[in-house]
Amino acid sequence: MLDAFLSAAAQLLNPVVLGAMLLGLPLGVVIGLLPGLSGITALAFLIPFTFGMPPLVALAFLLASYAAVSQGGSMTAIILGVPGEVPNAATVIDGYPMTKAGRAGEAVGAALMASALGGLFGCVLLAVLLPVMQPIVLSFASPENFILAVAGVAFIAVLSSGAPNRGLIAGALGIFLSLFGYAPTEGVPRFWMGIDYLLDGLRLVPLAMGLFAMPEILALMTTGSSIARPEGLEPISLRQVVKGALAVFKYPGVFFRSCTLGSVIGMMPGVGGATAPFVAYAAAKQTAGDPDSFGTGRIEGVIAPEASSNAKEGGALVPTLALGIPGSASMALLLGAFIILGLQPGPEFLAKHLDLAIALAMILAFGNVASSVLMFLLSKLLIHVTRVPGRALAPILLVLVMIGTYSAENNPIDVLFVFIFGALGVAMERLGYNRPALLLGFVLGEMIERYYQVSVSAYGAYFLLRPISMAIIAAALVCLLWPNRARLLRYWRYR
Amino acid sequence: MIRTLSAGLLVGIATVLQPASAAEGDFLKGQTVRFIVGYSPGGGYDTYARMLAPHFEKRTGATVVVENRPGGGGITSLNQLFRSKPDGLSMQMLNGESAIISQLTKQPGVAYDMSKVSIYGRVLEEPHFMIVNPKLPDSLKEIIASGTKIKFSAGSRTDNLGDYAAVTCQALQMNCQIITGYKGSKEAALAVMNGEADALTISESSAINYSEGGRTKMVVTIGRKRSVQRPNVPTVYEMFQLSPERKWWFDFRLGIKAFGRVVVGTPGIAQDRLQYLQKVWREILTDPAVIAEGAKARYAVDYEAPDKLKPVLEELLERLPADKLKEVNEVLLRSFS
Numbered sequence: 001m002l003d004a005f006l007s008a009a010a011q012l013l014n015p016v017v018l019g020a021m022l023l024g025l026p027l028g029v030v031i032g033l034l035p036g037l038s039g040i041t042a043l044a045f046l047i048p049f050t051f052g053m054p055p056l057v058a059l060a061f062l063l064a065s066y067a068a069v070s071q072g073g074s075m076t077a078i079i080l081g082v083p084g085e086v087p088n089a090a091t092v093i094d095g096y097p098m099t100k101a102g103r104a105g106e107a108v109g110a111a112l113m114a115s116a117l118g119g120l121f122g123c124v125l126l127a128v129l130l131p132v133m134q135p136i137v138l139s140f141a142s143p144e145n146f147i148l149a150v151a152g153v154a155f156i157a158v159l160s161s162g163a164p165n166r167g168l169i170a171g172a173l174g175i176f177l178s179l180f181g182y183a184p185t186e187g188v189p190r191f192w193m194g195i196d197y198l199l200d201g202l203r204l205v206p207l208a209m210g211l212f213a214m215p216e217i218l219a220l221m222t223t224g225s226s227i228a229r230p231e232g233l234e235p236i237s238l239r240q241v242v243k244g245a246l247a248v249f250k251y252p253g254v255f256f257r258s259c260t261l262g263s264v265i266g267m268m269p270g271v272g273g274a275t276a277p278f279v280a281y282a283a284a285k286q287t288a289g290d291p292d293s294f295g296t297g298r299i300e301g302v303i304a305p306e307a308s309s310n311a312k313e314g315g316a317l318v319p320t321l322a323l324g325i326p327g328s329a330s331m332a333l334l335l336g337a338f339i340i341l342g343l344q345p346g347p348e349f350l351a352k353h354l355d356l357a358i359a360l361a362m363i364l365a366f367g368n369v370a371s372s373v374l375m376f377l378l379s380k381l382l383i384h385v386t387r388v389p390g391r392a393l394a395p396i397l398l399v400l401v402m403i404g405t406y407s408a409e410n411n412p413i414d415v416l417f418v419f420i421f422g423a424l425g426v427a428m429e430r431l432g433y434n435r436p437a438l439l440l441g442f443v444l445g446e447m448i449e450r451y452y453q454v455s456v457s458a459y460g461a462y463f464l465l466r467p468i469s470m471a472i473i474a475a476a477l478v479c480l481l482w483p484n485r486a487r488l489l490r491y492w493r494y495r
Numbered sequence: 496m497i498r499t500l501s502a503g504l505l506v507g508i509a510t511v512l513q514p515a516s517a518a519e520g521d522f523l524k525g526q527t528v529r530f531i532v533g534y535s536p537g538g539g540y541d542t543y544a545r546m547l548a549p550h551f552e553k554r555t556g557a558t559v560v561v562e563n564r565p566g567g568g569g570i571t572s573l574n575q576l577f578r579s580k581p582d583g584l585s586m587q588m589l590n591g592e593s594a595i596i597s598q599l600t601k602q603p604g605v606a607y608d609m610s611k612v613s614i615y616g617r618v619l620e621e622p623h624f625m626i627v628n629p630k631l632p633d634s635l636k637e638i639i640a641s642g643t644k645i646k647f648s649a650g651s652r653t654d655n656l657g658d659y660a661a662v663t664c665q666a667l668q669m670n671c672q673i674i675t676g677y678k679g680s681k682e683a684a685l686a687v688m689n690g691e692a693d694a695l696t697i698s699e700s701s702a703i704n705y706s707e708g709g710r711t712k713m714v715v716t717i718g719r720k721r722s723v724q725r726p727n728v729p730t731v732y733e734m735f736q737l738s739p740e741r742k743w744w745f746d747f748r749l750g751i752k753a754f755g756r757v758v759v760g761t762p763g764i765a766q767d768r769l770q771y772l773q774k775v776w777r778e779i780l781t782d783p784a785v786i787a788e789g790a791k792a793r794y795a796v797d798y799e800a801p802d803k804l805k806p807v808l809e810e811l812l813e814r815l816p817a818d819k820l821k822e823v824n825e826v827l828l829r830s831f832s
Contacts, residue, residue, distance in 0.1 A: 347708030
């Protein structure tokens with residue numbers, strides 16, 4: 001094991017490999033800054049450039065840029081209220097109010113530190129688990145995916161504790177929207193009205209962009225003022241960024257819980273990456289002393305999603321390398337790249353190339369930390385964007401959102417749906433309905449349906465009695481009941 | 496500037512004045528050809544298209560743009576190709592098996608007719624295997640003899656996993672359950688590895704990959720001849736004495752399998768253009784350099800001519816008796832659930 005570590009480190013210090021990482025980083029940052037363009041787009045775009053490269057150089061290039069994408073995405077989420085990719089939508093909830101209150105520097109600092117350390121956490125976990133991970137991944141099956149999704153839905157109520165009814169309505173609407181298109185198990189399309197586009201149902205990227213980006217763009221357009229009102233507020237300074245970064249250490253509980261959640265969700269092949277930051281956010285909110293102040297600019301609300309979202313990638317590499325089964329959509333693309341490069345991930349790959357696998361974990365860790373540093377250097381520049389008058393900023397953002405959405409699937413109808421969901425987003429914002437709850441319902445609705453039916457077909461009603469299933473149920477219950485523990489105990493004694 | 500303009504003008508005039516009997520393939524020179532892929536970038540179909548596109552460009556002088564149009568499991572992109580102009584400037588790297596099965600079972604959304612599309616050439620037909628969880632007995636005969644219900648994992652009933660499973664169960668009269676809902680073949684394979692399902696029918700490259708390290712094992716080749724890479728795994732025809740009626744199911748499914756990954760074009764392309772395109776694709780797919788390039792990246796090429804494929808298609812789509820078609824639909828979509 002130690003030999004493998006040393007061999008991996010030696011291979012990474014090769015100047016060509018280092019050069020490839022340094023080349024990949026800025027590309028990833030740029031892709032991340034463009035709303036709607038995600039890590040998947042980055043990989044799809046960059047994989048053709050790696051043909052003919054030696055495997056490690058190519059993977060260094062791809063993974064470094066991939067790690068940088070989510071950093072860029074969190075920047076736009078905080079500074080502009082426009083999530084760079086879908087998982088960053090959770091960062092908007094508290095990050096953007098912080099910017100409006102003139103605390104952008106702090107939020108950026110916290111996000112960068114949380115993602116860097118979260119990414120590191122995920123990679124360390126990956127490196128430690130590498131030799132033993134096959135049985136771990138194999139112990140997760142459809143029932144666990146189903147129960148995790150149900151636990152996620154329970155968090156919808158948490159996300160919207162200020163107005164639970166409206167939160168539940170929004171979550172239910174999200175689940176309803178997830179029902180469009182092919183039913184996951186029968187393959188029969190629902191509500192498709194003879195329109196080819198709807199065969200695959202409504203898409204996640206236009207939904208996230210419409211819900212989160214469009215209302216902000218509209219607000220910028222109509223008020224014409226800049227995002228941060230400078231009058232009387234502290235100017236953005238290095239001090240603010242450092243203060244935010246240090247805040248991560250003030251909340252070790254939030255940080256480690258979020259990282260663990262992120263890694264576990266990443267490891268489960270059926271659970272989409274968009275779930276992790278929302279669940280981590282809800283868990284942070286639930287365990288805080290005053291959950292109701294979330295959404296008004298709490299720094300834990302930035303730390304939790306960012307840490308979990310980057311820790312997730314280390315976790316997602318686990319099944320990809322151990323079994324050749326991708327842990328997320330972008331890992332599926334990466335797997336394609338491996339095969340093109342002549343490598344076939346799986347148990348034999350680990351036995352033969354353990355050093356290469358560890359080198360990949362190191363690259364991902366380096367990518368996370370280095371892109372945070374890069375973003376930190378850029379942040380002072382980017383924060384000036386918040387002072388640009390809205391009338392000038394709005395059209396630019398609108399174009400970027402449209403390009404980003406279009407490029408996700410090269411489908412112009414997606415752009416149309418950004419406007420449709422944008423109208424929904426504006427209405428929900430005005431009427432006080434919780435937008436993250438809708439997004440979470442949308443992501444989880446499909447998972448619940450799919451894995452419930454698969455679990456019942458495969459195990460019958462006994463699927464709930466699997467040990468890991470019961471552990472997840474117990475963990476979710478503890479998390480949900482934690483804030484009310486005093487009241488519950490009192491009730492118990494009273495009886 | 497003026498010189499370029501006049502040069503352009505001359506070229507334009509020359510093009511217009513060219514006699515009708517121009518050299519074959521002139522309709523492609525300098526044109527942009529759309530090479531449609533019904534799946535996302537990075538997958539197998541996309542990689543094939545991107546690997547072959549430069550060779551098409553080199554031979555025809557056209558510019559090829561690979562367009563990814565994921566959706567409907569490949570149905571939507573084929574619908575669009577079916578409706579496009581028959582000028583020979585649109586082609587598709589198609590999952591031929593899936594397209595035929597979807598049409599035969601009248602899946603919602605199918606607005607194409609495979610018997611009308613122009614076939615340019617088959618890129619690859621891969622052998623198929625049944626793989627099982629390592630805890631099951633080594634031989635399929637023993638597995639069937641045990642009488643326990645065999646759970647097959649699949650994405651849907653018509654996704655090249657579910658329909659194979661149904662045909663196998665029907666032909667071998669097995670006690671089966673097909674569990675659908677897995678997201679693609681990788682997740683279905685994971686279910687076999689972790690014991691949630693018992694078996695999966697899957698293409699050779701995946702079967703070999705997933706049986707590495709004893710995670711699953713290959714018990715039978717679903718094909719007429721043994722695979723070159725796994726010659727010790729017997730075929731279903733060798734393993735079982737099948738009555739003609741039961742044998743029909745394998746023959747039927749393997750007939751569709753002959754289409755594999757196939758390059759097709761819009762219906763109704765003028766005969767001279769069609770012949771030229773078919774010739775170009777035959778040259779590309781039989782070129783030893785192309786085959787070697789593919790083999791290096793583990794993307795094998797195994798050409799089959801359109802005139803060999805067309806009769807099979809007619810047999811399946813036009814001459815299948817109504818009662819047999821009904822039975823096919825029953826077995827593929829409803830039995831063993």
